[in-house]
Structure formats: C-alpha cells, structure tokens
Amino acid sequence: MTGPRAGLRRLLSEPLTHFVILGAILFACGQIYAARTNVFRIEITPAHVAQLSHKYALQFGGPPDPRTLDRLVRDDVHDEILFRQGMALKLDQDDEIVRRRIVQKEQFLLQNLSAPAEPTDAQLTAYYAAHRDLYAAPPRVTFSHIYFAVGPGGDAAAEARAKAVLAKLSTGTTRGPELGDAFPDLYDFSAFEPEQVERLFGHTQLSQAVYSAPVGRWSGPFRSAYGWHLIHVDARAAGGQAPLSEIADRVRSDYLQAASDRANAQAFDKIARRFTVVRQDVGTRP
Structure with missing residues (x-):
C-alpha cells in the first residue's frame, strides 16, 4: 500500500x-x-476569594460589598507577594520565630486529625482506678498566726519574744496579729493546701507544724523563711480519695486529653519514621 x-x-x-x-x-x-x-505566578481562584469573603463575614457579621472584597483581594495579593519574595530570598531559614510558628501549626494539624471517642462508663472507671493518685484530695488547714521578725538581737531574741506572747495569750483568743510585728502577707488562711503553705512560708517548721499542731489553741513558736510565728489552727481536714461520682467531668476531661495525646504521639511517630536523624556525637539514629 x-x-x-x-x-x-x-x-x-x-x-x-x-x-x-x-x-x-x-x-x-x-x-x-x-x-x-512558579513562585512569581499568583492565581486568585474563585474558591480563594470565597474563603476571604467567608473570613470577613465571620469577623464582621456579614459578607463584604464588592469594593471591600476587591480591597481584601488586593491586600491578600500584597501579602502573598511579600511572602513569596521572602521565601525566594530564604528569609525563613534560621529564623526561630518562623520555625516556632510552623511547629505550632503542625502540632495544631496533628491535634485535629481525629478526635477521641467519648469514653464509656467502664473506660472512665478503669482510667480513674489507674490514676487514683491524681484524684487524691490533699489535706487542708485553716489557721491564723502572729509574726515576730528577726531584729538586731537575732533569732534568739525573736523566739524569746514569741514565747513571752504565747504565755500571755488567753484561751479564748483566736487571732492577735497586733501582738507581734507587721507581716507582709495575710494573717488568716482558710483551707490552705500544703503546696500553698510552702509557697508562702517555704519548706520550714511552720509549713509542717500547721498540719500537726493541736487544733483550737495557740502553739509555737515555729520558724519560717520570714522569722518566728505563733499559730492557731482553727480547723484541719485530712486528705482523701475523691469519689468518681463527684469528679466524673474532670476524669472524663483527663481521659479524653490522654487519648488525644496518644493519638498525637502516634501521628508524630508515623511522620518521624520518614526522617533520619544524624547526631555526629553519637552516630546515626533512625
């Protein structure tokens, strides 16, 4: 053919x-x-314009008029040009602020990959049992004190003044800050936990004595980070385990947070497997 x-x-x-x-x-x-x-080619798609309009409506309660929308597009193009020019000049490299922001955004994306399912009653009970120490109520104490500052005479003189006042306190007196020196904080404390007492007075004789001294009468003197104190313990409640029925919402929140943390860790591990970390001090680690 x-x-x-x-x-x-x-x-x-x-x-x-x-x-x-x-x-x-x-x-x-x-x-x-x-x-x-092409880094120098910017396409403004209808979907992107709609996104700009939607963001405006969320902020101002209604869609933008044509003139405002045109300004939004122009502002967006302006920012995109600066962004791309900066990327072309590699201004993002070795910038800790940019690095931190990208890390935060990636963490945000990981956190939103999948929300943990609502726990069943059995799962909540099991979680509560496995983390009982998290839900132990600490002891609490309500007390007043009289403060004695350490002056030129030193510790011994301040302690002696405190003992002299203690000997004169009547049985019915439950507070008497005027009998000592001016204290830079409160004189009366209600339902304080050990951590709160130590935060104020330090890990001292006083912070321990308020949980062991007799209730209903003055005792001391006890040393703190400030000086010497007489204390009157009004009430003290021993710590104990909070029942699940009273803190179910807190346990549920902790359970969901733990489940979310596990999911985030698994998502990160999946990403991390794509990378090889080279440490010259200890060799290569996958």
Missing part, C-alpha cells in the same frame, strides 16, 4: 518519531508544572 497513509504509518513506526512525541509531551508537562509552581 502506497500513498499518504502508508507514509504516515511508516513515520509513526520510526523510533525517532516516538522520541520526538515523547519529548513534546514531557516539554508540555514541564511547562504546565513550571507555570503552576
């Missing part, structure tokens, strides 16, 4: 023709890819 069709078939059967066609296809794909990935 001769003629144009036969010539065309012979041309198409030539390896060189295949090479030219393949090259043309690759060139076209390269041009399309370059156009779409």
Whole structure:
C-alpha cells in the first residue's frame, strides 16, 4: 500500500518519531508544572476569594460589598507577594520565630486529625482506678498566726519574744496579729493546701507544724523563711480519695486529653519514621 497513509504509518513506526512525541509531551508537562509552581505566578481562584469573603463575614457579621472584597483581594495579593519574595530570598531559614510558628501549626494539624471517642462508663472507671493518685484530695488547714521578725538581737531574741506572747495569750483568743510585728502577707488562711503553705512560708517548721499542731489553741513558736510565728489552727481536714461520682467531668476531661495525646504521639511517630536523624556525637539514629 502506497500513498499518504502508508507514509504516515511508516513515520509513526520510526523510533525517532516516538522520541520526538515523547519529548513534546514531557516539554508540555514541564511547562504546565513550571507555570503552576512558579513562585512569581499568583492565581486568585474563585474558591480563594470565597474563603476571604467567608473570613470577613465571620469577623464582621456579614459578607463584604464588592469594593471591600476587591480591597481584601488586593491586600491578600500584597501579602502573598511579600511572602513569596521572602521565601525566594530564604528569609525563613534560621529564623526561630518562623520555625516556632510552623511547629505550632503542625502540632495544631496533628491535634485535629481525629478526635477521641467519648469514653464509656467502664473506660472512665478503669482510667480513674489507674490514676487514683491524681484524684487524691490533699489535706487542708485553716489557721491564723502572729509574726515576730528577726531584729538586731537575732533569732534568739525573736523566739524569746514569741514565747513571752504565747504565755500571755488567753484561751479564748483566736487571732492577735497586733501582738507581734507587721507581716507582709495575710494573717488568716482558710483551707490552705500544703503546696500553698510552702509557697508562702517555704519548706520550714511552720509549713509542717500547721498540719500537726493541736487544733483550737495557740502553739509555737515555729520558724519560717520570714522569722518566728505563733499559730492557731482553727480547723484541719485530712486528705482523701475523691469519689468518681463527684469528679466524673474532670476524669472524663483527663481521659479524653490522654487519648488525644496518644493519638498525637502516634501521628508524630508515623511522620518521624520518614526522617533520619544524624547526631555526629553519637552516630546515626533512625
């Protein structure tokens, strides 16, 4: 068979023709890819404009008018140009603020991959039993004190003054800050936990004595980080285990947070497996 069709078939059967066609296809794909990935090419799609409009409506309670929308687009293009120029100049490299912001955004994305399912009653009970120490109520104490500052006479003189006042205190007196020196904080404390007492007075004689001294009468003197004190313990409640029925909402919140933390850790591990960490001090670790 001769003629144009036969010539065309012979041309198409030539390896060189295949090479030219393949090259043309690759060139076209390269041009399309370059156009779409060109840092200097900014495409404003209808979807992006709709997103700008939606964000405006969320902030101001209604959609923007055409003039405002046009300004939003122009402002967005302005920021995008600066962003891309900065990326082209590699201004994002070695910038701790940029690095921290990207880390925060990635952590936010990981946290929103999947919300943990609501726990069943059995799961809550099991979680509560496995973490009983988290729900132990600490002891609490309500007390007053009289303060004696350490003056020129030193510790011994301040302690002696405190003992002298203690000897004169009547049984019915439950507070008497005026009998001592001015204290820079409170004189009366209600339902304080050990951590609160130590935060104020330090890990001292006083912070321990308020949980062991007799209730209903004055005792001391006890040393603190400030000086010497007489204390009157009005009431003291021993610590104990809070029943699940009273703290079910707190246990549920802790359970969901723990489940979310596990899911986030698993998501991070999946990402981390793609990386190789090289530490020159200890070698290479996968």
